[in-house]
Amino acid sequence: MAINENHPFSPENMPYDTKMVFREKISTLIDGREIGFSILVVRGQKDGKTLVVCAGIHGDEYEGIVATQEFFRELDPSRVRGTLIAVPIVNEPAFFAHQRESPLDGKNLARVFPGDSDGTVSEQIASHFTHSVLKHGDLFIDLHSAGTHYTIKPWVGYTIKSGRIQQIQREAAIAFGLDLIWGSPFLPGRSSSGAYLYEVPTLYVEMQGSGVCRREDVNRLKVGIQNLMCYIGMLKGDFPKTPPADFREIDHGEEGHLQVQHLSTHHGLFLPEVSLWQQVESGQRLGTIYDAAGTILQIVCAEHSGRIAVLRTCPSVAPDDFLATIIPI
Secondary structure: OEEEOOOOOOHHHOOOOEEEEEEEEEEEOOOOOEEEEEEEEEEOOEEEEEEEEEOOOOOOOOHHHHHHHHHHHHOOHHHOEEEEEEEOOOOHHHHHOOOOOOOOOOOOHHHOOOOOOOOOHHHHHHHHHHHHHHHHOOEEEEEEEOOOOEEEOOEEEEEOOOHHHHHHHHHHHHHHOOOEEEEEOOOOOOHHHHHHHOOOOEEEEEEOEOOOOOHHHHHHHHHHHHHHHHHOOOOOOOOOOOOOOEEEEOOOOOOOOHHHOOEOOOOEEEEEOOOOOOEEOOOOEEEEEEOOOOOEEEEEEOOOOEEEEEEEOOOEEOOOOEOEEEEOO
């Protein structure tokens, strides 16, 4: 396996039956630190489709990073038709700072796509990832998790689109193999904004998170990546073709924006009174925020009926922190 720092990134020029690591250098900070990301490429024995996989858009989400690295190490190029392109850690500044957003500009990388090559560090990363990596894809999947402060019911999602892209996204989401699929309205700034510039169908996955990297979640992601490669003909093998029981598509509103529901109005201590994926009714008590003396500051009630898809696990909260997300399913 070779390391290649030539530019521009051109996986189609790699030899067949090869693994290679590329380094995308974006800029150098005044203190000498390099901004960039590593690209892992497996080129199979024959031409075929290209799957792009990324993780580490947020620096505190680890399951996708480990799954991407392990899948690359374990994949035999001789079994592959086409090309796998994987970026395990897109947002290295955030990852090495152990936090969601970049410490260099304070921006959420998942809100600045397709980026700006002359913008802030996060905007430059988004631009380079879009125009150096995403443009090569026939299908793209972005691996996320709940990070350090929340837990999430695992699901595979996509932005509602019309025509060919939507059909591929729906079929690919089913093929990935999780038991919840959630198609939601387009929200600008996410990695899909970059992929759609090149008409690349896009999925994203959310795993449990809570600041840990569960082996079962890593393994589920690796199986899902393999299923997608089977779906687009890169590997031989079966994959799910029937939607799970929990399948939802909605093309309007802000349902896919997780951070807008059940906001804290105080600094305090949040104690949830429900559990992940519990069915709740509108107005049902979800939890309570207390002050330093234990006095109740806020009783948090369900804004609508459905299941708890995201729940805050970090007790310390500040105003405008979201505490729970309910999916009406």
